[in-house]
Amino acid sequence: MTKPVHGVQRRSFMRLGGAALAMPVLMRTAWAQDVHVCKIAHSEAIGSPFTNAFDKWAAILNERSEGRIDAQHFPASQLGGLAQLLEMSRIGTIQVTAAGPDSEEAIAPEIAATAGAPGFIYKNEAHVDAVLQGDIGREISQIAREKTGVEFVAYGEVGFRHLLTKDPVTDLESLQGVKLRVPEVRIWVDFWKILGANPTPLPYSEQYSALSTGVIDGLDSDYFSILGFKWHEQATNILPSYHWFLPKAIRMNAAWLDGLPEDLQELCRSSAREVFAEQREINRAGADQALEDLKAVGCVVQPFPETEKARWEEKSAALFDSFGATSPATAEMIAKIRALG
Incomplete structure (x- = not known):
């Protein structure tokens, strides 16, 4: 009677042994199914401090998640222009992009004020930090979540913007009628119009060709982007106007973020704050x-x-009132920003 028992025990052991051997394969399969693809796409120039920061962040997400996040980085409008990337980030076609908070002007105008709207609102970099690294920064992230479906997980920057033109601009008189490229955002159009320029809304990626063909006479940008996109090959006069400080919200699709395990949600937020705090330091120093x-x-x-x-x-101060008239929340936000300066 013992032999059959031993036989049964042996067969049971074999079955158990086979199952045990199969477990690592099953675990690897389950693990592979749990990889969260994170497409990061934006319009900043290759080699700029901003793009370098995204390179670093993607590497950190991949490494610290131990492969559970597959972060893929597409800079310099490789997946589309700014307007396309904004919409893609809202619907989740991509998981992350970067843009000034003014990109949400149509949906949440109170957010747009924190992107320097309507010009000369920020006094210096310390003023920017007081706004975005404090209560206001957290507030606008929550507003963005509720109204647009993205969360601002951190704030980087490209810094103060200046004029780059073919012919010299030194004062209001020489600015009159100059065709300047502006983003496809109303407040930017209003700002340059009130100063007497001829604002021309164009996608970010079309600026070089627009300069070379004469569609525009100039543009406003930070120094890194002028170098990175080689716009200086078509226009050589710089006016250090410091008229607009452009922070960049690191915009992560909220539904995708909420679908991650809690530890990965925390990793996305904390590592973004870490990397873009360093990016701001590098940007300012350089x-x-x-x-x-x-x-x-x-x-x-x-x-x-x-x-x-x-x-x-x-001359542009009247825009504070007109932009604030968009909504009571916008007027309140402008007042809070100016009070911190």
Whole structure:
């Protein structure tokens, strides 16, 4: 009677042994099914501090998640222009993009004020930090979640914007009628129109060709982007106007984020804050050198004395009231930002 028992025990052992051997395969299969693809796409130039930060963040997400997140990085409008990327981030075709909070002007105008709208709202970089790294930054992230379906998990920056033009612009008089490329956002159009320029809305990726064909006479941008996209090959006059500070919200699709395990949600948020805090430091430290690099390739820096800048500020100040009239929440946000300066 013992032999059959032993036989049964042996067969049971064999079955158990087979199952045990199969378990790693099953576990690997389950693990493979649990990979969360994170497509990061934006329009910033390759080699810029902003794009380098995204490279680093993608590597951190892949490494610290131990492969559970597959972060893929597509810079320089590889997956589409800004308007396309914004919509893709809202519906979840991509998981992350970056844009100024003013990109939500039509849906949440109170958010747009934190992107420097309507010009000369930020006094300096310390003022920017007081706004975005504090209560207001958290508030606008929550508003974005509720109204647009994205969460601002961190804030990077491209810094202050300046004018790059074919012919020198040194004052309000020489600005009149200059065809300047602007984003496809109303407040940018209004800002340059009130100063007397001829704002021309165009996608970010079309600026080089528009300069070369004469569709525009110039544009406004940060020094890194002027270098990275080689716009200086078509226009060489720089006016250091410091008229607009452009922070960039790191926009993550909220539904995708909410679908992650809690530890990966925390990883996305904490690592984004870590990486883009470093990006802001690098960006600020390197801006002066970027201007020197532009001089070295033939750009000419035009004088912009404080008295002239004050004229620009005074002429555009009416936009605070008109933009604030969009909604009571927008007027309140503008007042809170200006109070921190």
